[in-house]
Amino acid sequence: MTNTVYINGRAIGPQHPPYIIAELSANHNGSLANALLSLEVFKSCGADAVKIQSYTADTMTIDCDRPEFKIQGGLWDGYTLYELYKEAHTPFEWHQALFDKAAELELTLFSSPFDESAVDLLESLNAPAYKVASFEATDLPLIAYIAKTGKPLIISTGMASLEEIEEAVSCAKNNGCRELVLLHCISAYPAPVEQANLATIQDLAKRFGCVVGLSDHSLGNIVATTAVSLGAALIEKHVTLDRNQPGPDSAFSLEPHELKELCNQTKLAWQAVGQIDYSRKKSEEANLQFRRSIYFVKEMRAGEKINKKHIRRIRPGLGLEPKFYEQLLGREVVQDIKPGMACAWNLLKPIDS
Template identity: 50%
Template sequence: MIQIANRTISLATEPFVIAEMSGNHNNSLERALEIVDAAAETGAHALKIQTYTAETITIRSDRPEFRIEDEGSLWSGRTLFNLYEEACLPWDWHKAIFDRCAEHGMIGFSTPFDDTAVAHLESLNVPCYKIASFEIVDLPLIRLVARTGKPMIMSTGMADIGEIHQAVQTARSNGCGQIILLKCTSSYPAMPGDSNILTIPHLRELFETEVGISDHTMGTGVSVAAVALGATVIEKHFTLDRAAGGVDSKFSLEPDEFKRLVEDSAQAHASLGRIQYGQLANEKTSKLHRRSLYVVEDVEEGTIASSSNIRSIRPGNGLEPAYWDLIIGRKFAKDVKAGYPLSIDHFF
């Protein structure tokens, strides 16, 4: 069980659903605040931003290794500096965004990318931290965040088991006892077939943490399916309108879609229930639709039970059909009118 602000995260509670703003603010504080308002209206439990600058995450360079060459990428042809310069959210907006979250009763927090970001977020007293999938190998950053003593959410991305183990051990050995691991596919957008959400229960078993998903696929199906595998946290990119553009807009959910995600994930969680067999209280009236043994013509005491005077029909108020072989050929001990459910005391 994890506690983040007033929210308990466990298998016993509805999934904790995080709306990720990322670069969808489009360099407008007004739009950023509108995103907060819209996220709250969807029922999102938290809104997350990212804390970095282009200068703190890379350098200005046109060398090939600083350029995104993947033709399948949304950001193909751009330099890292150019991309992050557009996507970064000004640090002096953080307080206004977190304050707006608080007004809605929604948890606001961020992903830091270096020590200066952690210091800034600590000055704003964030309730938890998120480690991005690309930063899971940045053990000094994880160590610094762990020493705040606050819950830590980590996306696994491309990390292998050894790298995840190092990250978890670094966090634990530096004072972080509340860790959530998110299965994440580090492609944008990700294909459902690459999600491999069967990893989610394996992460829980291996590392004894809460687990969830950071989902970059289009739509909500993968996230909802993850709930059935024990995901207690769902993180999904959120935008007001994909058509408005933005570095992450193409794989972000719009408000009506995000609202459906919140509702469907809650329903998926409720449907898990427990291991159960037999009749539920709500199924009591459904007994009408079961078959049972009924007397279908008037019989007198001493009449032999046969297929002409007994049938297996609906409703299910008589003896179960399993008694058929036991009853056929026996004598009735009393007169019975047609339409009465058969019982064992009708026979000698």
């Protein structure tokens, strides 16, 4: 696996600014006009890509009201699975218009396909990459089908055990995937900050030798920004035009001004991490003069020997370094000294004279 992935020519990896994906999901609220406007707005906020979800209620589940098909608790309490996906899906017939709009905006658009028919649709639209959602991370036949396209593949790991992640990665590799991103993810909506366990990001990178990132469902931007400081090269967040609009994902989605903050904050976090560097920075140069150094604080006559009352380690830093303090004691000065003069070797009688 490579530590750099390219989507539409944009390099994604630890040596590059974080790649920000605005997840539209169901936040179009059933309106193609909303979906198209979202592409414009998210692009203007600085997102590198927008991601949609490609499924229908019938490709996700069956229309059944048995207890196991009903959602209990959480944001979608009371829905059957079929009802939820029927309300939340992005119709296949919208996809062409969305991809055309993205091309017009010079915006990267790709999707999470949830079955092979969705992959086929996305291939016909020349989707530049694919995302496997956490809930499908154990669907190895789907991962294999996507991997065979040869496109970059992003896999979310929410709910997955280490063994299941290993199986998904092996499946992707064995079916032709050469550009893989693993996203640490907590599949809760919203996800509690105290359960984020962002240290897992570094472990994923070490174990699998691939680009890693975060699919973040927590409220706000603190988790995502912190993740970048721990090596996340890609951040995915749900975004909505207006959190007050009704919709299955609105409550845990960012609004445009928050997306803009996310783009700015994560870039700053990446810049702050930088690289291992012990050299003096250019921005520090002007402050060198305010270090401590050794100064004369009493008058002295030429030939007089220095004792502790004559010198002190004080600011500014234009005299000899404090580490020479003990060496100066007992040395003769070769000229008259005034208080406030910086100690310098040329003011002292050489030791071998």
